[in-house]
Amino acid sequence: MEGGSVMSDLVTLTRTLAEPDRDLVVLAEGNTSMRTGDCEMLVKASGSQMGTATEADFVAVRTQPLLDLVASDSTDDALVNRTLLDARLDADAPKPSMEALLHALCLEEAGAEVVAHTHPTAVNGILCSDRAQELVAGALFPDQVVVMGRHNVLVPYADPGLALARAVRTELLRHLAVHDRPPKVIYLVNHGIFVLAASTAEALAVTEMTVKAARILAGALAVGKPVHLTDAEAERIDTRPDELHRRRRLASREDR
Template sequence: MTAIHAPELVSRELLELTRSLGRPERDLVILAEGNTSELLDDGRVVVKASGSNMATATTQDFVTVDIEPFVDLLGRENSTQDELTAALDAGMVDGHRRRGSIEALVHIAVQAVSPVRFVGHTHPTAILGLMASVRAQEAYDYWVYSDEAVVIGRPLYVPYASPGVGLGRVFHRSLLGYVDRYGQLPQLVLLGNHGIVALSPSAAGVDGISAMAVKGAQVRATAYAVGGVSPIPTESVSEFFAREDISERRGNLANGQY
């Protein structure tokens, strides 16, 4: 079995992050949308179970999975959605089926490319509006204000693919291309017609990246509404990134030190 139900492996940080991202007033997810995960020291991943509500999640609402079987599934062109569903199944617990989220491959793909402790996937209305628009692919090509550049860095855009095996493969390939180009993982991934993925060594980092991404979407939507975006010049941001004080601040933010 590649998935088990082990509530004792769910950390306080993962549970608090999940509930924070699920708070209704933040408009990041509704109903059973969204998922979070944490990489354990032994290489396994704890990921939110399918059908559970983030805002009210408990330690019962997660499953723990081994990575290697899913990496193999990602690498095989003939792998199927049925295989993924079966691999994510942790069985019946107290009369309820416990199965890892259908988007678990997004979390596995991150760990397969370059391990990072926390991953959070949400569907913010403000960002989804942009990701469902004709400006989706270009919307985040440039930064619109300096703190956005500090907190989220260079986002990665991934075109729409059906959640499950299809999205997992496209997401994995896109991450590999980004790392090949920049030498590191993105902190924010934008999913066309879908939502966002935030990556950080800390739970607070995922929370902050998600919040800043929403603000960036709101700024863009306002700018488009009054004629268009006037971005920060790329060379200015490059100089900004090179500054020692900014590099230190970005490191602090990534570790949840605000």
């Protein structure tokens, strides 16, 4: 997927994620972003549809004002709207998605280069149940570890926008303090997923594997109790040289 301009790569990823057969988003659900420089990103505009996205549907935004808002004590909806508009590099550009707040966190606090937010039906079937914790209880199969890493984040439901961004920041900082590396997936209860990646190819690969893992988990729950890899087994997969090589190759695939 990599190889074109930053903008064309982001548009391609966005439209690919919205392909109907993938069942990841419908209508104006979901959004994507990409780091473009020091404290700057491209993010999908509010209300635009991923499936028909063009370059005109993305906005160049300064991330620091968004991070400052999330770290503040303000709960003023008008301030959120004003901050999103003021953060645009071009005052005539469309309004950024409300979830630009979360994209800024994932890019700046977690060091991602590309972020993909979707609402996969297979994953949300579990996130909207009382078994959501199972999604982060452990890995079920080796390739889940290779692509998604060993440890990911589950965030309790919060009102989309500023409240959710603050909830994500709390859980993300806790995760970084414990594991000293960012998650690949942030699961949002009753909402969807954020995928944190180094490239557009990796963003797609992690999203695909997250959906597969959810389907396998749902099947395991339907017939009994999920059997996870042991910590030693998962750590072995996570650090094997051949699996690290596969992980790098998956993150840089250009044949999608």
